[in-house]
Amino acid sequence: MDCEYFAERIDIDLELDSDDLSIETCELLNMLEPFGMGNNQPIFCLMNARVLSKRRIGNQGQYIKMLIEKDSKTLDCVDFINNVEFMDREWEYIDIAFNLNINEWNNTRNVQLNIKDIKPSIDYSGSKLKENYFRNIKEVLNFSNFPFIEIKNINYLNYDLNFLKEFVYFKRGIILLNDYNSIEEVDEFRQVMDFNLYKNFGFEPQFIFLPKIKEIDFKNNEVLIYDYLLNIDDYLYLDSLGVKVYHFLNEEFINRLKNLKNMITFDDKKAIKFLRDLMYNEVVGSLDDIACKFDINIFLLYRMIVYLKK
Numbered sequence: 001m002d003c004e005y006f007a008e009r010i011d012i013d014l015e016l017d018s019d020d021l022s023i024e025t026c027e028l029l030n031m032l033e034p035f036g037m038g039n040n041q042p043i044f045c046l047m048n049a050r051v052l053s054k055r056r057i058g059n060q061g062q063y064i065k066m067l068i069e070k071d072s073k074t075l076d077c078v079d080f081i082n083n084v085e086f087m088d089r090e091w092e093y094i095d096i097a098f099n100l101n102i103n104e105w106n107n108t109r110n111v112q113l114n115i116k117d118i119k120p121s122i123d124y125s126g127s128k129l130k131e132n133y134f135r136n137i138k139e140v141l142n143f144s145n146f147p148f149i150e151i152k153n154i155n156y157l158n159y160d161l162n163f164l165k166e167f168v169y170f171k172r173g174i175i176l177l178n179d180y181n182s183i184e185e186v187d188e189f190r191q192v193m194d195f196n197l198y199k200n201f202g203f204e205p206q207f208i209f210l211p212k213i214k215e216i217d218f219k220n221n222e223v224l225i226y227d228y229l230l231n232i233d234d235y236l237y238l239d240s241l242g243v244k245v246y247h248f249l250n251e252e253f254i255n256r257l258k259n260l261k262n263m264i265t266f267d268d269k270k271a272i273k274f275l276r277d278l279m280y281n282e283v284v285g286s287l288d289d290i291a292c293k294f295d296i297n298i299f300l301l302y303r304m305i306v307y308l309k310k
Contacts, residue, residue: 079115173221
């Protein structure tokens, strides 16, 4: 595995409310200094904060400065570590891990959150995940062509509920899901294992929905592909890691994959109708409104816009 895909484990000391993010709190924390080996600076988390603005800073634009809002309170944040890719993410609400500091500038003292990690705030209820499925899927789909692949290290199984229960309750590893129908089928296990979008947070066994395979640190976990992977190169990459991989496979899951293909593939007729409306009619509203007007999903709308740009 390439070393760039290993993720540092972050242990959160405490979740804070917006009222806790004050100069007074920072001054109390400063009494614990000096920080270092054996006395690490506390790491806090803030959940479901809204991103108001973000911009690159640093000589080469390698850092991020952003303004967030929580409970009508605005806060300055700086990321000096590894989240420049966040600039390209359309995340309106985020969960963050951070150190709490005071920034002094021009005789003014403000609370500053020094970011350790960022992830999107996701409503993990089944209805919300299904509702936003086609908005999230464009983050993980590519259209690489592999005319032939050879998979050696993946163990295919018929769907087996007892095997799934054993995998979950004995916390054997990571379970990957890509089909929105699967969300409701694993709902009973939400209280047993964490449920994350795109990648793992921490190394504990968990469900990962719409996984970005190369951003997941599988560590020593076993892996269960519940339905299918979206990209052929995901199979190749996972097959190369040497981790133990199981894959449920039956006719139902194959039909789901075929159905998904139909929902994300557009024909020339739809593209021509879309283009004519853009040329001769005023197309207004949110992306959801426009997708509804053309009787397509958000992902298909995105693909048509990209197609027409070429």
